[in-house]
Amino acid sequence: MNNKKILLGVFVLVALIQLFVPANMIWSREKVLSEGTEYKFKTAPIDPNDPFRGKYISLNFEQNTVEVENADDWIMEQEVYAILTKDEDGYAKISSVEKERPDGEEEYVQAKAFFVSFNGSNKLSLEFPFDRFYMEESKAYDAELVYRESQIDSSQVTYALVSIKNGEAVLKDVMIDGVSIKEIVKSNKDREAEEKTDL
Amino acid sequence: MSIQKEIPELLKAGVINQETASRILDYYRIEKGTSNNRFFIVFGVLGAIITGLGIILIIAHNWDELSRFTRTIFAFLPLVIGQILCAYVLMKRRQSTAWREAGAAFLFFAVGASISLVSQVYNIPGNLGSFLLTWMLLCFPLIYVMRSSIVSLLYLAGITFYACEIGYWSFPTSFPYLFWPLFLLITPHYYLFREKSRSNFINFHNWLVPLSLVIVLGAFSKYHEEFMFTAYISLLGLLYLIGDSEFFRGNKLRNNGYKIIGSLGTVGLLLASSFDWFWESLRRKDLELAELINAPEFLAFIIISLLAMGMFYFNQKNRSLIDIKPLSPIFILFMITFFLGFFSSIAVVLINIYILGLGILIIREGGNQNHLGILNFGLLIITALVTCRFFDTDLSFVFRGIMFVLVGTGFFAANYWLLKKRKVNE
Numbered sequence: 001m002n003n004k005k006i007l008l009g010v011f012v013l014v015a016l017i018q019l020f021v022p023a024n025m026i027w028s029r030e031k032v033l034s035e036g037t038e039y040k041f042k043t044a045p046i047d048p049n050d051p052f053r054g055k056y057i058s059l060n061f062e063q064n065t066v067e068v069e070n071a072d073d074w075i076m077e078q079e080v081y082a083i084l085t086k087d088e089d090g091y092a093k094i095s096s097v098e099k100e101r102p103d104g105e106e107e108y109v110q111a112k113a114f115f116v117s118f119n120g121s122n123k124l125s126l127e128f129p130f131d132r133f134y135m136e137e138s139k140a141y142d143a144e145l146v147y148r149e150s151q152i153d154s155s156q157v158t159y160a161l162v163s164i165k166n167g168e169a170v171l172k173d174v175m176i177d178g179v180s181i182k183e184i185v186k187s188n189k190d191r192e193a194e195e196k197t198d199l
Numbered sequence: 200m201s202i203q204k205e206i207p208e209l210l211k212a213g214v215i216n217q218e219t220a221s222r223i224l225d226y227y228r229i230e231k232g233t234s235n236n237r238f239f240i241v242f243g244v245l246g247a248i249i250t251g252l253g254i255i256l257i258i259a260h261n262w263d264e265l266s267r268f269t270r271t272i273f274a275f276l277p278l279v280i281g282q283i284l285c286a287y288v289l290m291k292r293r294q295s296t297a298w299r300e301a302g303a304a305f306l307f308f309a310v311g312a313s314i315s316l317v318s319q320v321y322n323i324p325g326n327l328g329s330f331l332l333t334w335m336l337l338c339f340p341l342i343y344v345m346r347s348s349i350v351s352l353l354y355l356a357g358i359t360f361y362a363c364e365i366g367y368w369s370f371p372t373s374f375p376y377l378f379w380p381l382f383l384l385i386t387p388h389y390y391l392f393r394e395k396s397r398s399n400f401i402n403f404h405n406w407l408v409p410l411s412l413v414i415v416l417g418a419f420s421k422y423h424e425e426f427m428f429t430a431y432i433s434l435l436g437l438l439y440l441i442g443d444s445e446f447f448r449g450n451k452l453r454n455n456g457y458k459i460i461g462s463l464g465t466v467g468l469l470l471a472s473s474f475d476w477f478w479e480s481l482r483r484k485d486l487e488l489a490e491l492i493n494a495p496e497f498l499a500f501i502i503i504s505l506l507a508m509g510m511f512y513f514n515q516k517n518r519s520l521i522d523i524k525p526l527s528p529i530f531i532l533f534m535i536t537f538f539l540g541f542f543s544s545i546a547v548v549l550i551n552i553y554i555l556g557l558g559i560l561i562i563r564e565g566g567n568q569n570h571l572g573i574l575n576f577g578l579l580i581i582t583a584l585v586t587c588r589f590f591d592t593d594l595s596f597v598f599r600g601i602m603f604v605l606v607g608t609g610f611f612a613a614n615y616w617l618l619k620k621r622k623v624n625e
Contacts, residue, residue: 007344008289014340015282018310019275021337022317026271029321055261056322076371134319136261171322182263 029170036165039092055140057133065125066094071116078113110167130171142185243301251308258316274316281306303347331361348400359411366418406456409438419495426496435464436530437507478540478547525560554584
């Protein structure tokens with residue numbers, strides 16, 4: 001009987017940890033979403049998939065490189081902190097990169113060093129921790145098509161809407177000219193369905 | 200059972216008495232009972248796994264029409280159902296293997312579903328490796344709390360997947376050092392259940408554990424592949440020795456993954472190293488001791504070889520010297536030959552002699568034990584050796600032809616001899 005109680009106690013503890021981990025993931029993201037600053041990162045999406053989590057759009061950012069003093073100081077996969085500013089059109093831009101967590105007033109995001117150029121240009125490219133945007137499986141491919149069209153039309157701008165607080169980032173949405181890519185795919189699908197019924 | 204139908208007749212003829220008859224009937228009643236129970240376990244576990252996987256797939260669809268709040272609730276729903284189910288099992292059905300295994304298997308997948316849904320809702324990139332790691336760590340206590348072997352197997356598959364993701368498939372790759380402590384976490388479970396050596400769950404472990412080790416070891420290779428080769432020979436030797444230990448002696452061969460993987464792997468790698476190109480690249484290599492000592496391949500080689508030598512000693516302690524199985528000392532011979540190979544081209548000749556000797560000794564063993572399977576395994580080793588030499592163009596056609604004829608007639612002769620010996624014995 002005693003043994004049973006201990007086992008049950010341990011199980012309750014395990015169950016609580018199993019509940020706590022996802023709850024904590026949610027809690028920290030919700031906090032970034034509600035209290036963080038919004039940034040727009042110009043991007044170029046494509047659509048791969050993950051066996052467990054389904055289809056997503058993988059994002060490549062236009063503004064992901066920064067000039068450093070000495071390329072030899074940085075190694076691949078190293079944790080870094082990118083200090084952010086906004087350009088004249090309001091899009092995010094990396095102003096500098098640091099190895100230690102900044103303690104000043106400036107906004108920053110935690111990222112990984114991805115590629116160091118050794119051709120003397122001393123450019124360091126970064127990998128942001130918000131390069132996946134999960135989409136419903138039937139929409140992911142259409143979203144890629146919509147994106148490609150927007151690339152041909154140079155007047156359109158694609159960007160990721162990201163909320164940032166204390167270095168933590170949460171990707172809110174991917175936008176094409178200020179409209180959510182989900183909305184565009186949805187309205188395209190509705191229009192196609194209407195055209196079919198008209199025929 | 201046909202024997203149960205025969206019992207009245209046997210009784211009548213006076214072959215068995217009433218007591219023996221009832222004992223036979225009791226025996227089959229118990230056996231039948233366990234086989235019913237086994238069905239229950241199999242269907243329970245399969246049902247739980249399939250439902251769990253179904254939930255993961257439904258979640259992977261990504262219902263972006265639903266609000267963030269609704270999706271968050273759905274993330275917790277299967278998890279809470281699984282937890283309630285397991286709590287119920289712990290309180291009321293603790294003695295039932297079927298309930299324990301099915302409940303734990305369902306909860307295992309519910310945890311995976313829950314963290315993957317949260318990652319989706321918040322677009323958390325976390326690569327597949329870190330996702331698997333979180334999932335496995337959250338589920339490993341179920342192995343002990345629920346005394347669940349199926350979670351142990353799923354966990355083993357999960358950490359192997361994790362190690363492959365980190366060590367082989369992602370870019371840039373890194374060494375999955377975490378695999379080892381994660382692997383050690385299941386050993387107490389494996390050890391505690393050893394007395395149930397006939398249970399199918401343990402049989403699955405006896406295959407999955409060696410398979411997982413063989414898959415993962417290669418992920419620690421970067422610059423010194425040739426040392427990884429010797430590390431593999433030692434690992435396969437170790438697996439063979441474990442399979443040949445007293446503990447597995449009574450097991451059927453098909454339940455002994457250690458012995459099968461160990462012996463087939465050893466022979467395969469020996470054959471691969473029986474070509475001169477393997478040794479040629481070794482002789483051309485400039486090795487610096489300082490660099491070598493820090494290489495993970497070298498470390499793996501040392502640790503595994505020490506373990507294998509320990510196992511060799513442990514197995515041989517209570518056996519006579521004549522009782523050494525031909526395959527057991529191969530890894531030691533290979534080690535010596537490997538270091539010779541850096542300086543001399545005699546290594547390739549030695550390897551060919553080992554394979555030939557191994558084949559002959561195994562044929563002899565098959566003859567002594569009156570076992571056609573072992574006899575033909577030995578013959579197959581020699582055939583494989585001869586086939587490999589077929590591709591060595593620097594040997595003359597006539598010589599190769601004679602070798603083939605000899606081996607071919609050897610096949611007939613050896614099998615004929617053993618069958619005849621059996622007839623005489625009968």
